[in-house]
Amino acid sequence: MRLLVNAGGITHTVELDEGNGTGLIRVKVDEREYLIDATSPSPGLYSLVVHGKVYSALVWQRRSRREVQIGHWSTSVEVAPAQTQRPSAKPAAALGGRQEIAAPMSGRVIQVLVQPGQTVQEGESLVIIEAMKMETEIRAIARGQVKDLQVSVDTAVEAGQLLLVIEP
């Protein structure tokens, strides 16, 4: 399987040759080849032995992105099959200034500070979400007009759920 993995704006090719399922797999990352003993003791946990060195990698999936944590270092990547376009790891700015504001965590909306059609400035508070007894202010990344407001006070939201859209 040939995959494109974008990390920090750079796209790498990762070729997995999972062979006959013995746990030993041949991997090529760009031009670097590895023979890896890989196992997944639990969902989202990968134990990889590379050149005799043991790595534990935790993987979280959030929408199209994956976050990988090794020790206390973590990195956010986007994976796509090689036959499709390059992964669109583009921040909101790349959508022509259109900001899709999503809930950073699951919780409950306790305040909506804007109305559809309203113009907001960069850094202006839009929505306040309460989770685990803590209030989090969701702010505009750039100036724009509020469109498609999808939540109101007391809406229960999931992590990644679209709250509203801001158009330039």
Next chain:
Amino acid sequence: MFRKVLIANRGEIAIRVMRGCRELGLSPVAVYSEADRNALHVQMADEAYLIGPPPATESYLVIDRIIEAALVCGAEAIHPGYGFLAENAKFAKACEEQGLVFIGPPSAAIALMGDKTAARRAMQAAGVPVVPGIDHVVQDDEEAYQVVAGIGYPVMIKAALGGGGKGMRLVHHEQQLGDALRAARSEARSSFGDPAIYIEKYVPNPHHIEIQVLADAYGQVIYLGERECSIQRRHQKVVEESPSPLMTEDLRVQMGQAAVRAAQAAHYRNAGTVEFLVDEQRNFYFLEMNTRLQVEHPVTEMVTGIDLVQAQLRIADGGPLGVRQEDIRLNGAAIECRIYAEDPAYNFRPSPGRITVLQAPAGPWVRDERGVFAGSEVSPFYDPMISKLVVWGATRHEAIARMRRALGEYVVGGIKTTIPFHQWLMDDADFQAGRLDTGFIERRYRPQAVPPDQLAQDVALIAAALDHSQSTKQTAALPMSQGGHDGVSPWKLAGRVDLIRRRG
């Protein structure tokens, strides 16, 4: 002694209290909300009673339901844990009135210390130094502006019925004051049911050091050394240790005696904690008294050898302290790391969800008190702390090395936790040197941006690719082993082994 104790709490602290009960031969009773039927504290109790829907205001905070559960099951005493009703004088009073032993101080002591401005006045009268500020609730914004003009910026706005960092706002400039007052009042109302606030001078970058006290019903009050709690985010403790790197033998005696005076002034009984701010010149100021067991009580237990939960139970039962001040010796060093369901890489934002992987640390002098297991749902309804990891070492240096080792063993997947932050902290030169204050995290912490070694970057790419490949395939013929049995069910495996044996 009483035989049955109802624990009016959930999560790790409910379990901690149950352990104390069991070691004294007492039967622990749990209460739970509809969100907590599967929770570990319910599984570990002898009896359990449903007390309402998931929101705490409809379950763990409903005094009548908890009292009723205690009366129904025939419990003689109630342990409130920390948080929820632990510092609610009405609850303590309701227990007293129903003939139930409240395992904590008398309701009057809770009421005094819960009213932060009344406590400030009482402490001043008892000769305990307090932070400069006002000794009454601020009526309106106009008064707030006047008060601040009097004491000067920066100031700290605090909830009058506050605690635990909720309803607190630091204000550096006049332009921030209006917003900060509004935010503090709003948080005070939602957390404590009362928007009343007061204002103190902000002591910049202080040490937050607290003294554990124990008081029995016969007027005996002792202090059990200090806990250094300066490593905080959002004014809430994240790491605690005993002894404090700042402490001297002389200062410990001074602060300990002040803490004893504070407890005596409040006619205190049972375990309590007197919190102080300490500046670089080792001046100390009374901050507040927590009239309950603290999250961080284990570090005191580790260096004193005294089980504070058992001490609470004995004192509540009318027993004497059984230990004198001169018997208290601090041995070695202990550190606690609070493992929160929060993502330290994103300013410690909450990360509720299902725990898919949990490998807990163990080994010499490691104590991990969890309220969760693999498969647990960390609910957005409650406090984000899932575990407290505590280690002991002969020296602080040894304790840090041990904590680093234990954190390296700790694997939690599915949700984000503060483990990576703690790993960073244990490696930090200033922390190792004991140079810490309450501004430490804000000033120094930056999530690790560089891979730990040359291969790690590629390993991360490979792990992500494998995870993608796993989730897209979803077939039975997984090339990767699952659960250590090459994707084969343990029943099938057992069958095969059996077949081989018979053939043999």
